[in-house]
Amino acid sequence: MSETATLATKQNPLQYVTDQLNELRSKGVAPKLRVLEGEQRPVCVFDGQEVINLASNNYLGLTTHKALRKAALDAVKRYGAGAGAVRAIAGTMRLHMELEEQIASFKKVEACVVFQSGFTANAGTVSAVLGKEDLIVSDELNHASIIDGARLSKATIKIFKHKDVPDCERILQEHASFPGKKLIITDGVFSMDGDIAPLPGLAALAQRHDAWLMSDDAHGLGVVGGGRGSNFVAPTRADVPLQMGTLSKALGAYGGYLCASAAVVDLIRNRARTVIYSTGLPPAMVAAAIAALDVIEREPAYAALPLAKAKAFARLARLPEPVSPIVPVLLGEAEAALKASRLLEDEGFLVVAIRPPTVPMGTARLRLTFTAQHPDHEVERLAALVRTRILAHAPASAAEAQ
Numbered sequence: 594m595s596e597t598a599t600l601a602t603k604q605n606p607l608q609y610v611t612d613q614l615n616e617l618r619s620k621g622v623a624p625k626l627r628v629l630e631g632e633q634r635p636v637c638v639f640d641g642q643e644v645i646n647l648a649s650n651n652y653l654g655l656t657t658h659k660a661l662r663k664a665a666l667d668a669v670k671r672y673g674a675g676a677g678a679v680r681a682i683a684g685t686m687r688l689h690m691e692l693e694e695q696i697a698s699f700k701k702v703e704a705c706v707v708f709q710s711g712f713t714a715n716a717g718t719v720s721a722v723l724g725k726e727d728l729i730v731s732d733e734l735n736h737a738s739i740i741d742g743a744r745l746s747k748a749t750i751k752i753f754k755h756k757d758v759p760d761c762e763r764i765l766q767e768h769a770s771f772p773g774k775k776l777i778i779t780d781g782v783f784s785m786d787g788d789i790a791p792l793p794g795l796a797a798l799a800q801r802h803d804a805w806l807m808s809d810d811a812h813g814l815g816v817v818g819g820g821r822g823s824n825f826v827a828p829t830r831a832d833v834p835l836q837m838g839t840l841s842k843a844l845g846a847y848g849g850y851l852c853a854s855a856a857v858v859d860l861i862r863n864r865a866r867t868v869i870y871s872t873g874l875p876p877a878m879v880a881a882a883i884a885a886l887d888v889i890e891r892e893p894a895y896a897a898l899p900l901a902k903a904k905a906f907a908r909l910a911r912l913p914e915p916v917s918p919i920v921p922v923l924l925g926e927a928e929a930a931l932k933a934s935r936l937l938e939d940e941g942f943l944v945v946a947i948r949p950p951t952v953p954m955g956t957a958r959l960r961l962t963f964t965a966q967h968p969d970h971e972v973e974r975l976a977a978l979v980r981t982r983i984l985a986h987a988p989a990s991a992a993e994a995q
């Protein structure tokens with residue numbers, strides 16, 4: 594830091610904030626917020642401009658489904674706006690219990706506890722079940738909320754190569770005499786790549802090494818495995834003792850959950866700091882999530898649509914067949930991804946460029962999320978653009994990486 598900068602910091606401690614912002618802006622990683630006008634839909638209006646939206650996690654269009662609107666409105670009329678207290682003291686409503694039972698039965702597990710968000714589910718769970726004498730073995734591409742949850746637990750954290758079961762085993766073997774508990778943790782569907790964790794392999798590994806397995810199915814629930822999530826994807830149904838997910842994406846509401854044994858759920862209720870010290874979910878969101886699960890249970894064919902659209906897109910764009918509605922188009926350098934995103938924007942598509950540090954260096958990409966309601970002709974037009982105007986000009990290394 595230069596002398597003048599040091600002086601400025603001394604004079605105004607908050608100068609630091611401006612410096613940090615300027616640094617982020619100069620790296621191009623502090624983009625202006627896009628503001629949505631109206632509803633979250635596949636074709637919607639951001640900042641006055643209509644776009645076909647491939648950046649939303651509203652996979653099933655449930656945020657605007659009439660059953661969810663009605664459930665949320667009825668809950669407000671019946672129970673008011675907020676839960677009024679933390680769950681452990683006086684904020685647990687009958688509705689919370691109903692939602693937890695419904696999720697547990699949908700996921701075919703013993704018990705479930707809901708949180709205020711997927712983020713607080715991860716942050717609260719990992720630190721409630723593990724402590725500083727324990728070991729976490731974590732996939733290198735896991736979501737930030739898993740990483741933060743792991744850090745909060747103060748456990749030793751080791752990272753295995755993406756989806757690499759032998760590398761995960763190597764770490765477990767190296768820590769065979771480790772005194773504490775061991776937890777393998779992975780996204781179910783990876784948020785930036787859309788690929789699915791090798792859950793059966795990891796489950797077998799966990800059993801062999803006396804470890805626990807936890808999955809984060811924020812992008813799996815509602816859209817893969819008949820809507821029940823990544824551990825229901827054929828051919829092997831995996832036994833995952835700790836299954837976290839969110840109510841905020843395919844379910845179109847807001848909140849998070851952890852499915853586990855009744856004993857683990859009881860422990861979480863008593864020990865997870867994000868449950869104990871933060872007010873419970875508002876009734877409208879709980880009721881909306883219940884309505885969303887009803888829709889998915891009633892119409893499993895509908896839950897298959899986002900993946901079907903993603904597959905149709907990939908086939909036409911000549912990309913590998915996706916296994917979830919998230920399709921990455923790897924372009925390598927950040928500048929290439931930005932340029933491609935701007936090109937698509939000019940054609941009326943909102944497709945975000947994802948760059949380091951969100952993804953590893955050299956793997957900047959477009960990230961497309963398909964939803965049940967994307968019009969087929971627009972999916973086809975987008976595929977043609979990606980194939981002829983973007984991939985045709987991408988360096989060979991980017992094509993190999995796909």
Ligand SMILES: *Cc1c(COP(=O)(O)O)cnc(C)c1O
Pocket residue numbers: 710711712713715736738780784809811812839840841842848849
């Ligand atoms: C979005 C997301 C979360 C957080 O869920 P929220 O309900 O939005 O807080 C956690 N994990 C993954 C993998 C996610 O993509």
